[in-house]
Amino acid sequence: xxxxxxxxMHDVAAAAGVSQMTVSRVLRGDGYFxxxxxxxxxxxxxxLGYIHNRLASVQRGMKNPMIGVVLPTLKNHVFTDVLxxxxxxxxxxxxxxxxxxxxxxxxxEETLVRDMLSWQPxxxxxxxxxxxxxxxxxxxxxGARVAEIMDADGTPISASFGVSQETAGADMxxxxxxxxxxxxxxxxxxGGDDLRAAKRFSAFRDTLLAGDGEIIYERISKAPSSMTxxxxxxxxCLQKAEGCDAIYCANDDxxxxxxxxxxxxxxxxxxxxxxxxxxxxxxxxxxxQQITTTHTPLYEMGVRAAKYVALDxxxxxxxxxxxxxxxxxxxx
Amino acid sequence: xxxxxxxxMHDVAAAAGVSQMTVSRVLRGDGYFxxxxxxxxxxxxxxLGYIHNRLASVQRGMKNPMIGVVLPTLKNHVFTDVLxxxxxxxxxxxxxxxxxxxxxxxxxEETLVRDMLSWQPxxxxxxxxxxxxxxxxxxxxxGARVAEIMDADGTPISASFGVSQETAGADMxxxxxxxxxxxxxxxxxxGGDDLRAAKRFSAFRDTLLAGDGEIIYERISKAPSSMTxxxxxxxxCLQKAEGCDAIYCANDDxxxxxxxxxxxxxxxxxxxxxxxxxxxxxxxxxxxQQITTTHTPLYEMGVRAAKYVALDxxxxxxxxxxxxxxxxxxxx
DNA sequence: ATGAAAGCGCTAACAA
DNA sequence: TTGTTAGCGCTTTCAT
Numbered sequence: 066x067x068x069x070x071x072x073x074m075h076d077v078a079a080a081a082g083v084s085q086m087t088v089s090r091v092l093r094g095d096g097y098f099x100x101x102x103x104x105x106x107x108x109x110x111x112x113l114g115y116i117h118n119r120l121a122s123v124q125r126g127m128k129n130p131m132i133g134v135v136l137p138t139l140k141n142h143v144f145t146d147v148l149x150x151x152x153x154x155x156x157x158x159x160x161x162x163x164x165x166x167x168x169x170x171x172x173x174e175e176t177l178v179r180d181m182l183s184w185q186p187x188x189x190x191x192x193x194x195x196x197x198x199x200x201x202x203x204x205x206x207x208g209a210r211v212a213e214i215m216d217a218d219g220t221p222i223s224a225s226f227g228v229s230q231e232t233a234g235a236d237m238x239x240x241x242x243x244x245x246x247x248x249x250x251x252x253x254x255x256g257g258d259d260l261r262a263a264k265r266f267s268a269f270r271d272t273l274l275a276g277d278g279e280i281i282y283e284r285i286s287k288a289p290s291s292m293t294x295x296x297x298x299x300x301x302c303l304q305k306a307e308g309c310d311a312i313y314c315a316n317d318d319x320x321x322x323x324x325x326x327x328x329x330x331x332x333x334x335x336x337x338x339x340x341x342x343x344x345x346x347x348x349x350x351x352x353x354q355q356i357t358t359t360h361t362p363l364y365e366m367g368v369r370a371a372k373y374v375a376l377d378x379x380x381x382x383x384x385x386x387x388x389x390x391x392x393x394x395x396x397x
Numbered sequence: 398x399x400x401x402x403x404x405x406m407h408d409v410a411a412a413a414g415v416s417q418m419t420v421s422r423v424l425r426g427d428g429y430f431x432x433x434x435x436x437x438x439x440x441x442x443x444x445l446g447y448i449h450n451r452l453a454s455v456q457r458g459m460k461n462p463m464i465g466v467v468l469p470t471l472k473n474h475v476f477t478d479v480l481x482x483x484x485x486x487x488x489x490x491x492x493x494x495x496x497x498x499x500x501x502x503x504x505x506e507e508t509l510v511r512d513m514l515s516w517q518p519x520x521x522x523x524x525x526x527x528x529x530x531x532x533x534x535x536x537x538x539x540g541a542r543v544a545e546i547m548d549a550d551g552t553p554i555s556a557s558f559g560v561s562q563e564t565a566g567a568d569m570x571x572x573x574x575x576x577x578x579x580x581x582x583x584x585x586x587x588g589g590d591d592l593r594a595a596k597r598f599s600a601f602r603d604t605l606l607a608g609d610g611e612i613i614y615e616r617i618s619k620a621p622s623s624m625t626x627x628x629x630x631x632x633x634c635l636q637k638a639e640g641c642d643a644i645y646c647a648n649d650d651x652x653x654x655x656x657x658x659x660x661x662x663x664x665x666x667x668x669x670x671x672x673x674x675x676x677x678x679x680x681x682x683x684x685x686q687q688i689t690t691t692h693t694p695l696y697e698m699g700v701r702a703a704k705y706v707a708l709d710x711x712x713x714x715x716x717x718x719x720x721x722x723x724x725x726x727x728x729x
Numbered sequence: 730a731t732g733a734a735a736g737c738g739c740t741a742a743c744a745a
Numbered sequence: 746t747t748g749t750t751a752g753c754g755c756t757t758t759c760a761t
Contacts (some may be wrong), residue, residue, distance in 0.1 A: 071539060073738060084748050089740060097746050102439055114538045119515040119687035120452045121738035124753050129452075131495075131516070139481045142474070152498055161512065163463075163495050163516045180493065183451040184463070206446045207403060292683035317620075322683045328660065329685040351654045353661040405754060416732050421756065429730050453754035456737050732761075744749070744752105 072113040078111035086222045092117065099217030123185060130160040132188040132374055133181035133209075137259070140289040142345055143316065143363060144192075147214065150367020151190060158375045167192075169258035175200040182207045188374030192364075194219035194227070195260055210377070212370035216261050217386035224382035226369040233359045233389045234265035237313065237341055238272035240357070244397050246311035246339045247278040252298045252323070253285035254317035262315040265343065269313060282306035290315070295322020300330075303338065311339035311397065317346045320356050324396065328353060340396040362387050404445040412441035424449065450685065455517055464491040464520040464539070464706055465513035469501045469591070472621045473648065475676055475695060476524075479546065482699020483522060490707045492520075501590035507532040513690035514539045520706030526551035526559070527592055542709070544702035548593050549718035558701040563721035565691045565721045566597035569645060569673055570604035572689070574729050578671045581605060582614035584630045584655070585647035586622040594647040597675065601645060614638035617634075622647070626653020632662075643671035643729065649678045652688050656728065660685060672728040687726030694719050 074092075078085040081101055090096040098106075109115075123129040132155055136144045148164075155162055159202040163181055167174035175197045178189065182203060188210040201222055204211050210223070217227040241249060251269075253262055270280055282302055288294050295318055302312060303326075314320035320342030327334045332339055334354060342349070345360035367389060374381065406424075410417040415434055415506075422428040423438040430438075441447075455461040464487055468476045479708045487494055495513055499506035512520065514535060520542040533554055536543050542555070549559040573581060585594055585603075600614055615633055620626050627650055634644060635658075646652035651676025659666045666672055666686060674681070677692035698719060705715065 075738080085738090086740080087747060089738095090747090093740085099746065102746085113535055116511060116539060117515045118456075118517065118533060118738055120752090122740065124450075124452045124456055124738080124755090126741045126753065127740075128678055138482065139477050142477075144472075145471050145477050152471065152496065156498070159512070161495055161497065161516075163493055164484065165493065166488070179448060180491070183449045184493075185450065185452055202446060203448065207448065292680045296683045310746080318680075325683050325685055348624045348650075351628045352659050353657055363492045363741090407754080417754090418732060418756085419730085421754095422731085425756090427756095431730065434730080450754055453737090454756065456739090456754080457756045458737065459756075730757085733759090735756105735758085737756095739753090741752095742750090742752100 066128065072115050073118070074115075076113055077106060077109045077115050080113060081105040081226045085351050087106075128377070129185050131186040132160055132190060132371070133165070133178065133184075133186045134162045134190045135165045135167055135177055135181075136171055137167050137192050137194060138255075138289060139166055140291070141316065141318065142342050142348075144365040146346070147367040150364035152367075153369045154371035155375060155385055160375050168257060169197065169255055171197050175203075179203055182209065182331050187377070188212070190214060190370045190374060191374035193260055194221055194225065195306065196222070210374045212373050213365045214370045216264070216266055221382075221384055224370075225384045226354050226366050226373070226387060228361050228387050228389045230261045230264040231268035233343065233361070234268035235272040236389070236391050237359060238269045238278070240391055240393065241273060241311055241313070241339075242276040242339075242395065244276055244395065248308050248310040249273060249278055249279045250302050250306045250309045250312045251280060251284070251286075251315075252295065252302060252312055252319055254288055254290040256285060256287040256320060266313075266315070269305070281309060285315075290318050292318050292322035294326065295319030296326045297322070299323035299326040303332065309338065310343070311335070314340070314342045317342035317349055317356065317358055318345045320358065321349065321352060324352060324356060325352060345392050349394075354381055354396055357394040357397040358392050360390040360392050400468045404447050405450070408445055409438065409441045409447050409516050412445060413437040419475075431443050437550040437709070453498075460709070461517050463516060463518040464492055464494050464522060464703070465497070465510065465516075465518045466494045466522045467506055467509055467513075467524060469524050470587075470621060471498055472623070474678055474680075475648065478695040479699040482696035483703045484699075486700045486703035492707050501587055503527065503532075505527050507535075511535055514541065519709070520544070522546060522702045522706060523542065525592055526553055526557065528554070535614060541704045544705045545554045546698045546702045548596070550596055553714075554717055556702075556705050557716045558698050558705070558719060560693050560698075560719050560721045562593045562596040563600035565602040565675065565693070568590055568721070568723050569691060570601045570608070570610070572723055572725065572729065573605060573645070573671075573673070574608040574610055574644055576671065578614045578729065580640050580642040581610055582633060582634050582641045582644045583612060583616070584627065584644055584651050585617035586620055586626055586651060588617060588619040591647065594726060598645075598647070613641060617647075622650050624650050624654035624657065627651030628658045629654070631655035631658040635664065635684035641670065643667070645672070646672065647676045649674035649676045649681055649688065651689055653681065653684060653689065655685060656686060666728050677724050681726075686728055689726040689729040691722050692722040692724050
């Protein structure tokens with residue numbers, strides 16, 4: 066039984082010898098009441114183990130300190146970093162995240178969001194800028210504050226805190242060209258579902274081709290991203306892609322896996338093959354060689370988005386493109 | 398405005414030309430109604446973009462498809478694996494997790510749980526078996542189903558799905574003894590806050606000492622666990638702990654970092670030094686050497702706990718000790 | 730097969 | 746400073 070016999074304000078009121086409304090006031094610290102009453106109520110509440118019923122207050126019109134958060138996956142550390150930023154920020158504001166994982170499916174995302182909206186959250190954090198029309202409509206109508214994170218190339222529903230995937234991809238391509246890595250392989254994961262990776266690669270390719278470079282091998286595995294996948298993809302790539310100079314990986318996990326392959330098989334990096342990743346995850350610092358990558362402010366994105374949705378200022382929604390930064394390591 | 402002008406069942410009823418109660422019945426598919434009415438209601442709801450208000454139904458006594466989940470940290474991949482198991486399972490049962498992170502603090506955990514209980518979740522998943530008395534009382538009184546995960550050495554509030562940390566530690570010590578790794582260093586993180594790691598190490602130490610082994614170096618950093626920390630701790634350890642045979646790390650991240658140190662500095666593993674971790678995280682498979690570790694069914698623990706709390710059978714609460722398994726790699 | 734009334738626990742508005 | 750009344754949106758119960 067969920068509603069077994071949880072004490073209500075009524076019970077506390079009876080125990081304290083006051084009215085239910087007085088209990089409400091004391092517990093919220095709102096309005097006037099004597100010190101004596103305050104103490105009696107506090108004692109009674111503690112003795113009974115009273116727990117506030119937020120469902121009722123929200124129902125009555127109070128703000129719901131709940132934020133819905135939808136991420137594409139938990140398998141990529143990228144999102145756990147973002148999540149950490151969201152969670153730390155919401156925590157400090159006494160708000161709670163409700164989570165959902167879309168597995169990179171737009172329809173799953175819509176279902177999830179509709180479900181979450183039924184709890185009347187005061188805010189919502191979504192990943193990416195591509196959503197179903199139904200989702201957008203539902204979100205707007207709900208009146209919840211929305212922030213979209215991760216991407217900056219497109220039109221957000223309302224506020225957004227993302228990075229330009231296109232800029233990041235183009236920057237890396239220019240670096241490859243400058244280093245003379247012209248015959249390039251690309252390795253990705255999640256099939257074509259990772260829309261941000263696709264944008265990045267598309268800009269990378271365009272910029273590379275506009276120079277003297279070429280994509281001589283391209284493999285986007287359907288499997289979720291992991292170091293092990295990166296290692297396997299790199300092994301196959303090096304075997305199949307003759308004359309390959311460099312590998313651009315869709316993210317750091319894949320790149321780290323590729324580096325592990327090279328170390329294990331004594332392939333010299335960047336002598337035989339150059340390597341680059343994306344995100345600049347902290348664990349890269351522990352590897353034997355610093356992998357060239359693009360720094361993205363993951364935690365920061367989480368923080369900004371959480372702050373925005375948690376507040377209720379009526380400012381018009383910021384659409385912020387956070388900066389990425391090319392991190393030149395020892396692998397290019 | 399959160400409650401801007403979200404349509405209610407009343408609005409749908411007006412649009413469909415029926416009573417509000419009929420809308421309720423149709424939308425839940427409960428009771429009797431004609432096909433004609435069903436269609437009119439469905440159309441009206443779709444047109445208005447009606448979203449169910451779960452707060453009201455739960456308030457009225459329906460089960461709340463919400464599960465509170467409290468984890469010690471998000472910085473250790475261990476918990477994101479558990480989280481994945483929880484999330485996948487709850488998703489498939491149309492239930493949603495509300496998350497909180499305790500940062501390994503028992504009082505923070507209590508605050509978090511009290512906060513979560515105010516949403517009247519039908520279940521709760523907690524990590525470990527050590528909690529404040531206040532938390533236990535609140536949870537029991539709330540009537541929510543509780544499952545505790547990760548640990549099996551102690552007394553759960555109700556149901557538990559954990560592994561015996563003591564067995565795992567002792568097993569590893571026996572393996573060290575069998576391999577002749579007698580002069581052992583221990584590296585940990587999170588200060589003394591990771592109670593499970595402490596239990597494991599305690600059993601490891603006892604078993605090692607009962608053989609011919611000894612702990613010649615012990616360093617538990619206050620920093621959160623990471624590969625980079627492992628690498629740094631290993632560097633200091635190898636410099637300070639003379640005659641050290643082997644390093645037992647509190648988890649795989651630390652062990653992987655230690656291995657990276659060894660690879661970078663051409664320290665032979667296990668020739669010069671043996672290494673072992675804990676958890677058998679998937680990324681170990683990508684490393685140049687297979688690290689000896691203890692497999693723990695992380696995802697599975699999440700699945701079991703989620704299934705238990707999501708259901709509402711009145712069976713008496715299972716206290717399951719899941720099996721760990723020594724994974725002998727190439728580093729011992 | 731449909732509707733009307735009551736009430737879940739709380740808070741805003743008003744009364745005393 | 747404290748209490749009374751009304752009602753948030755829904756579902757249970759009972760009537761039609």
